[in-house]
Amino acid sequence: MTGSNMWTDGNMxxxxxxxxxxxxxxxxxxxxxxxxxxxxxxEVRVFDHAPGVVVRCxxxxxxxxxxxxxxxxxxxxxxxxxxxxxxxxxxT
Amino acid sequence: MGTVSPxxxxxxxxxxxxxxxxxxxxxxxxxLSAGPTPRIDLDTWEFTITNETGERQRWSWxxxxxxxxEAPTVDIHCVTKWSKLGTSWEGVSLDTLLExxxxxxxxxLAESYGGYTTNLPLEDLLDGKAWVAFRFGGEDLExxxxxxxxxxxxxxxxxxxxxxxxxxxxxxQDEPGFWESLGYHNYGDPWREQRYWGx
Amino acid sequence: xxRAAVLGRLSWxxxxxxxxxxxxxxxxxxxxxxxxxxxxxPGQHVDVRLTAEGGxxxxxxxxxASAPDGSRVELTVERLADGEVSPYLTDELRPGNLLELRGxxxxxxxxxxxxxxxxxxxxxxxxVVPLMAMVRTRAANGSTIPMRLVYSTRxxxxxxxxxELRRLAERDPTLRVELVYTRRAPEGREGPVGxxxxxxxxxxxxxxxxxxxxxxCGPTGFVEAVADLLVDQxxxxxxxxxxxxxxxxx
Numbered sequence: 001m002t003g004s005n006m007w008t009d010g011n012m013x014x015x016x017x018x019x020x021x022x023x024x025x026x027x028x029x030x031x032x033x034x035x036x037x038x039x040x041x042x043e044v045r046v047f048d049h050a051p052g053v054v055v056r057c058x059x060x061x062x063x064x065x066x067x068x069x070x071x072x073x074x075x076x077x078x079x080x081x082x083x084x085x086x087x088x089x090x091x092t
Numbered sequence: 093m094g095t096v097s098p099x100x101x102x103x104x105x106x107x108x109x110x111x112x113x114x115x116x117x118x119x120x121x122x123x124l125s126a127g128p129t130p131r132i133d134l135d136t137w138e139f140t141i142t143n144e145t146g147e148r149q150r151w152s153w154x155x156x157x158x159x160x161x162e163a164p165t166v167d168i169h170c171v172t173k174w175s176k177l178g179t180s181w182e183g184v185s186l187d188t189l190l191e192x193x194x195x196x197x198x199x200x201l202a203e204s205y206g207g208y209t210t211n212l213p214l215e216d217l218l219d220g221k222a223w224v225a226f227r228f229g230g231e232d233l234e235x236x237x238x239x240x241x242x243x244x245x246x247x248x249x250x251x252x253x254x255x256x257x258x259x260x261x262x263x264x265q266d267e268p269g270f271w272e273s274l275g276y277h278n279y280g281d282p283w284r285e286q287r288y289w290g291x
Numbered sequence: 292x293x294r295a296a297v298l299g300r301l302s303w304x305x306x307x308x309x310x311x312x313x314x315x316x317x318x319x320x321x322x323x324x325x326x327x328x329x330x331x332x333p334g335q336h337v338d339v340r341l342t343a344e345g346g347x348x349x350x351x352x353x354x355x356a357s358a359p360d361g362s363r364v365e366l367t368v369e370r371l372a373d374g375e376v377s378p379y380l381t382d383e384l385r386p387g388n389l390l391e392l393r394g395x396x397x398x399x400x401x402x403x404x405x406x407x408x409x410x411x412x413x414x415x416x417x418x419v420v421p422l423m424a425m426v427r428t429r430a431a432n433g434s435t436i437p438m439r440l441v442y443s444t445r446x447x448x449x450x451x452x453x454x455e456l457r458r459l460a461e462r463d464p465t466l467r468v469e470l471v472y473t474r475r476a477p478e479g480r481e482g483p484v485g486x487x488x489x490x491x492x493x494x495x496x497x498x499x500x501x502x503x504x505x506x507x508c509g510p511t512g513f514v515e516a517v518a519d520l521l522v523d524q525x526x527x528x529x530x531x532x533x534x535x536x537x538x539x540x541x
Contacts, residue, residue: 006125006236008511008537012352014396015338018301024398042399043533047126051171051251051271054126061128063207068275070288075275087398094342095305095391099383102343103375116347173347 007056010044016053016067020076021086031082035060041084055080110167112282115175121237122174126270129235130205130256137240139224140259141189144197149189153240157226159184164223166246168253169282183225183244186217186260197262201269202243205256210269211278212245212252214262221247224257249280249287301396303340305389306364311381314451317370318417319381320356322363323390330359333424334401334506334534337366337394341376351376354421354508354534355395358428367451369417400506400534404428409437409497411505413487413517416444418509418536423452425506426459426466435465441495443471443487443513469495492520499525504532511535 014026026042037059044064047054052068057080064080078084103118111117134153141149151159163182169175200214216222225244226233233239238255245252251271272278277286285291306323314320336354357365370381384390402410402425410429412422419442429438444450450470460468471491476484483491497503505526507517514535521531 006123006537007128009533009535011336011397011400011534012537014398015301015352015393018396024396026397026399039528040399042397046537049122050124050126051276052126052274056127063127066274068271068288070275073275073288077274094303094340094348095389096344097341097379097390098388100341100343100349100379102341102347102349 006049007045007047010040010042010046010055012046012048013041013044013053013055016048016069020067020074025084025086027087029085030064032057032060032062032064033080033082034062036082038082110177111175112169113285114287115169115173115282118174118176121176122170122172123236124170124172125236125255126208127206132205132235132240132256134240138258139189139241141193141262142259143193143195143262144264147194149193151189156184156224156241159188161185161226162223164244164246166244168246168250171249171251171276171280171287180229181223181225181244182227183223183241185220186222186224187220189224189260190218193262195262197264199263199266201261201263201267202252202254202257203259203261204254205258208254208256208270209267210243210252210254211267211272212248213266213279216245216248217260221245247281249277249282251276252280301393303391303393305391308384308386308388308390309363310386311384314367315449317381317449318367318451319370320365320367321380321384321390322365323392324362325364325392326362328362328364329395331355331364331395332398332401332403333358333428334421335395335397335424336421337364337392337396339366339376339380340391340393341379342391349376352396355424356420356427357424358431360431367417367420367423400508400532402428402504402506404432404434404436406504407436408502408504410439411495411497411503412438412440413505413507413509413521414440414442415509415513415517416449416536417451418507418513418534419444419451421508421534422506423456426456429466430459430463437465437497439467439469439495439497441469441471441487441492443473443509445473446475447472447477487517487520489520489523492517493524496521496524496526499527499530503530505530506532506534508534509536511537 017025028041031038045056055065066077068075137153139151165180167177201211223244226241243254243257306325310322312320336352340350353366356367368380371377414422456468
């Protein structure tokens with residue numbers, strides 16, 4: 001395991017972020033506030049060998065999102081995202 | 093607690109009386125990282141101390157390595173619950189680095205290549221409590237463990253021992269770092285189990 | 292059922308191990324029974340959690356290998372030499388044991404049987420597992436949507452599902468399976484040995500004009516290299532879905 005490969009992709013966010021957001025986020029479209037990249041959340045770089053989950057843009061490496069789980073609470077910082085576009089059921 | 097998996101031991105050993113509350117002893121040296129391992133060229137590496145008025149002291153790698161160094165053996169405790177006892181390092185004491193620095197600041201912010209930051213009171217860097225370490229276990233510090241140089245502050249949880257450190261800012265006002273701004277305890281004393289805000 | 296599979300509540304539950312099946316020297320398939328399993332889409336995974344006496348927990352994600360089949364779910368686990376979780380799953384788990392997991396998880400790297408585009412699956416090593424779920428689901432549904440699986444593996448001894456893939460391809464002309472051996476091929480087999488390259492991929496991949504859906508899965512290096520090759524062949528990034536098995540897969 002090489003040091004620079006400590007990341008996997010956003011497909012694994014579906015588990016930890018499901019506790020926060022009910023709809024699956026891996027199909028969500030997100031935008032990087034730093035470089036403007038947009039794409040599926042499944043395509044981001046997730047560093048989770050850390051005291052928290054750190055999500056970085058695959059294009060510019062800037063932090064998109066951070067998640068810390070503590071006993072009885074979680075902290076979520078999404079300042080690195082321009083937006084999150086979530087697939088939802090159609091409303092009639 | 094989840095369903096116990098019969099026979100599963102995991103990498104972590106048993107808790108021990110010598111350890112802070114909630115910690116387990118490990119034999120390996122787990123690698124934790126909030127981002128990719130920065131590629132740092134020793135020709136351009138610098139360590140900078142900036143005081144509260146903006147004055148700077150800067151060392152190149154050669155100048156840094158020419159400073160007197162020490163070989164502390166210390167216990168380290170990660171907030172993710174693993175601990176290693178009796179780890180051996182070589183590094184330059186922050187007492188040495190701060191010797192020529194005039195300051196009345198109370199706080200420090202360590203900054204790293206790659207953007208990571210962590211904060212602590214200035215007094216927690218003094219009096220033999222902290223080093224900028226460049227060797228571990230008798231070998232040059234590997235990049236995945238923070239090489240060429242990392243901060244080493246063993247009396248606090250190990251997220252304060254910033255890997256790939258590039259400098260310390262001395263501040264009049266405390267500034268929470270990367271993890272301290274998102275739920276991790278501002279001080280982080282393992283013996284009082286200060287892991288998260290409010291602990 | 293698809294909606295429940297993607298939007299349902301995710302809670303930890305205990306699966307019962309029915310069987311531990313030998314797939315290769317280092318891989319085992321865990322056959323699990325999960326009452327009230329809501330079904331799943333091929334490509335989805337589960338999170339598995341192990342708890343030691345004293346409370347220490349370790350958690351990993353594993354792709355579902357099987358097509359939906361009532362309460363039965365199969366996971367194929369590759370034992371990693373210095374893994375913390377995988378050796379327990381391949382060597383210690385016995386029929387009758389309980390295994391805690393949650394799922395199904397993931398709504399992006401999935402294939403839906405209703406999709407009409409031809410499908411290109413590219414798997415490296417254990418990256419073939421979620422792709423096998425897609426092959427099996429398609430077969431179970433009697434679908435004739437054209438599907439090609441390109442499976443890169445080191446030697447004949449490291450192949451997973453070899454016999455089953457051979458049988459499925461033999462009886463179904465709309466399914467094509469191509470094995471790429473990177474270190475050693477079976478005796479007597481013609482063709483190059485080595486990593487998948489642009490020339491070989493060009494003979495295997497659908498032309499971009501056919502609007503294929505492609506799924507690439509495996510170690511990060513494999514996925515990055517193959518995704519680049521597909522882009523070089525004219526695939527639009529939207530046509531390529533990737534899942535990287537990073538260092539968390541131990």
